[in-house]
Amino acid sequence: MKWQNAIRDFQLFLKIERGLSKNTIDSYTRDLEKLMSFLEENEINHTPTTIDEESIQQFIYEVAKKVNPRSQARIISGLRSFFDYLIFEDYRETNPTDLIEAPKIGRKLPDTLSEDEINALISAIDLSHPQGERNRTILETLYSCGLRVSELITLKISDLFFEEGFVRVIGKGNKQRFVPIHYAAQKYISSYIKDIRTHITPQKGFEDTVFLNRRGKGLTRQMIFIILKNLSLEIDLKKKISPHTLRHSFATHLLKNGADLRAIQQMLGHESITTTEVYVHLDKSYLKEVVETYHPRK
Template structure:
């Protein structure tokens, strides 16, 4: 088995068997391609079957000179997953990454936007332009529903169940969940769809997509990042933010106001409650308030 065949089989496995999202598959693919490139550049003649721990150790050591600890840990995880696949398919009996030490990294959480920050960003949008109404609507949706950016750009008109007060979201691994949507955000979406989007020359294949660019096609993830970045610059916001910051803020604000952690887990689409617990960061004053309010010995 050569590297190209192994990588092709691996990516097919991730897509068909695991049902992973394309962005996740691309990430795993890049990890393996980095290893393949290293072997080619250094003229190391080993196959996916014959490569050993020493080769992997040297590869990681070389890569660590150019990437930080977090990226190094991510790379090791990606390579380890690839060799686990080879073991699963009986191509190998061992995983050459098993004895590698993953660098210790602290829990890194994105900055949280306050409600005032969010209002500042959204209120700075120029509503005199058609894309202004669209941008306000998509940011309101991003925050009020706690969506991932990929979920936002893939949101369909047929996913809107306003009478019931929910939207249907297709998350990681094509898993479906229903998320509540408030009436104000419903009004923004309805206004955008009926007053702005209706005048666009919608391209074939995007007739059901909620958020479109000026050419009538689905917005890209990069475009959402750009919109957020430009608004942060415009308002002079010093925090390093991204579309994911709105999702993080959604969850944090709900938790701070007493929302049940498992309810937040369902709305975020986390498989494990542990993920939701790590995702939140609570200040000590809030924890003290919870104890004072709910503990029988307060």
């Protein structure tokens, strides 16, 4: 079995059977290609069905010199999934990564912005610029709904259910959820569609896409990152931020203001409550307030 064939079949398995996103599949693929390159460079003649624990261990040791422990752990996890797939398809009987331990990593707390910092970012947008109104609407939407950047750039006009106060979001693994949207964000989206987007001719395939660039195509993830980076420089923000920072801030601010953790889990589209629980660790005062409010010995 050749590496290229095994990787291609694995990609189809991840997409069809596990329903993973393109970004996740690309990440798995890059790690497997790194393993392929390592074997070629070191003239190690192993196929996916013959590679052993020693060769995998050498590869991990080489990788460890170049990446942080979190990335090492991700690579080991991806390789483990690949060889589990080969076992599932009866190409192998054992997984050469079973005895390889991933590095211990602490739980990484997400970066967040204060309400004042978010207001400052939005206020820094130049509304006289042709894309100013669009960019303000993007930030308001990210913060109002806690969307992933991939969910924002694929948001459709047909996904907007403003009369009911919801937007339909297609999240990881093509899973659908309905997220409440604040009336202020509704107002900005409606205004953008009516006053700005209507003057752009959508290219084929983007007729239903909410946010468009000047050429009528959908925005890329990189464009959203650049918009935020430029705004953070504008207000001299010392934090390193990304679109995900607004998602984290959305969840953290809801929690601090008394929202139920299960409700936040549903809005974020987290499969497990343990993923959402990271926000509890951001503000220990939340736990103190819970005890003071709900404990019977008040």
